[in-house]
Amino acid sequence: MHNRRDFLTATGSIAAGLALPTLATAQERRFQPRQGGWRTFELTTRVEPALAQGASRVWVPIPSLDTDWQQSLESSFATNGRAERVSDGVEGARMLRVDFDTAAAQPFVELTTRVRTRDRAVDWSHRQAVKEDRDTLAHALQPTTLIPTDGIVRDTARKAVGDARTDEDKVRRLYDWVVANAFREPAVRGCGEGDIKTMLETGNLGGKCADINALFVGLCRSVGVPAHDVYGLRLAPSAFGYKELGSNSASLKGAQHCRAEVFLQSRGWVAMDPADVAKVMRQETPQWIKTVDHPLVAPVYRGLYGGWEGNWVGYNRAHDVRLPGSRLGPLGFMMYPVAEDAQGRFDSYAPDDFKYQISARELKA
Structure with a gap:
């Protein structure tokens, strides 16, 4: 270690006054985001919760920001559960909430969202x-x-x-x-x-x-x-x-x-x-x-x-997120799918056990 x-x-x-590097050599890698044209992506999140016991509830985050660097567009979903678009109501985090009952043999939800994004760069001059x-x-x-x-x-x-x-x-x-x-x-x-x-x-x-x-x-x-x-x-x-x-x-x-x-x-x-x-x-x-x-x-x-x-x-920019319908306490933040069943909250950091998949594709004009 x-x-x-x-x-x-x-x-x-140097922490209190670290100067901007002036290094400019042939070996220096380029990294220069510049605000310009938009890119459009289609983002898909598919959740197939591995039910350990009884009914379950799933929350999937939906992009909720509309700014000069991001446009959150339409979303659609398919599921064999009962789904509703909801918000935490305070912090502005949007999400899809899906309820599955014990009769759902292979529960799933697939959320598809389109977003437009672009680089950001402030003009310090x-x-x-x-x-x-x-x-x-x-x-x-x-x-x-x-x-x-x-x-x-x-x-x-x-x-x-x-x-x-x-x-x-x-x-x-x-x-x-x-x-x-x-x-x-x-x-x-x-x-x-x-x-x-x-x-x-x-x-x-x-x-x-x-x-x-x-x-x-x-x-x-x-x-x-x-x-x-x-x-x-x-x-x-x-x-x-x-x-x-x-x-x-x-x-x-x-x-x-x-x-x-x-x-x-x-x-x-x-x-x-x-x-x-x-x-x-x-x-x-x-x-x-x-x-x-x-x-x-x-x-x-x-x-x-x-x-x-x-x-x-x-x-989202949300802290202390209260999930609508949750039996448990708030999250410090929400940027992962979340699920609960009768035994408690799933481990969002273990997608293969949870289980969920996320993918994106860029849509060309």
């Missing part, structure tokens, strides 16, 4: 005051069960931002702090749990996207910068050749990925993804890369501060 403590010691001094609904901004500052904004979270954020006063300066330092101190841990199941207080209290900042981007979101919120996670799914390979930043469209089990957004007063909602920087550093090559100046990492580190690639769909 790598000695992460030594790595933190070596990088901790252009400033303009942006108005946003007060309630939306207030909601993006609130603590959640897994993302508190007081105590060790706020203390950590204040140390990381130092003397920064503007929202952009704070976010720049927090992004750099997370990249320098958090790290991708492949052994974590699924996308992680996003329990940032425990991460900070234990000093173990290893995790996956739901951990690392939740940490970034919580740190931003704790110093007054509205932020939220966006929970979704990779749909296709990366156009820039990074294997870890794309997926196999024919089989998207395990392709779930959450990203982050922050609201900057002179930019509006801006894309961020420090978790994918960590993923490239840890998994793009057999060797763990431990510097953002590496020619493979540098363009990703730059590009994911203010942008992301449109080979991904966002389901």
Whole structure:
């Protein structure tokens, strides 16, 4: 096992003011998302719950975001159960709920959704005051069960931002702090749990996207910068050749990925993804890369501060999701199919046991 403590010691001094890399060599990989044309995908999720005992209920997430970078279009379904489109009612997560009774010998539901996506990239040379609904901004500052904004979270954020006063300066330092101190841990199941207080209290900042981007979101919120996670799914390979930043469209089990957004007063909602920087550093090559100046990492580190690639769909921005009709407690977030039967909740991180399949295909004009 790598000695992460030594790595933190070596990088901790740069966390508060890590400069953008100026490295530009012939070996540097290209990663430059640019807002442009739309891509249309058809996304199919098929669930065949392995009933252990009695009746069951399934919830399948439906893309629910309509923005300048995603359009959630029509959806349709086939099932031998009783299906209804529902919402959690608070956080805006949409889903298909399907009930199966004990007579269903081979229960199934297949949900097909069309979405349009495109790259995002902020123009840092252009400033303009942006108005946003007060309630939306207030909601993006609130603590959640897994993302508190007081105590060790706020203390950590204040140390990381130092003397920064503007929202952009704070976010720049927090992004750099997370990249320098958090790290991708492949052994974590699924996308992680996003329990940032425990991460900070234990000093173990290893995790996956739901951990690392939740940490970034919580740190931003704790110093007054509205932020939220966006929970979704990779749909296709990366156009820039990074294997870890794309997926196999024919089989998207395990392709779930959450990203982050922050609201900057002179930019509006801006894309961020420090978790994918960590993923490239840890998994793009057999060797763990431990510097953002590496020619493979540098363009990703730059590009994911203010942008992301449109080979991904966002389901929702929901935290503390209450599933309509569930007998059990809320979810920290929803970007996987969920099911319950008389014995309890299925393991969404085990699609082959659950069981479900997800695939996508790009529709050409």
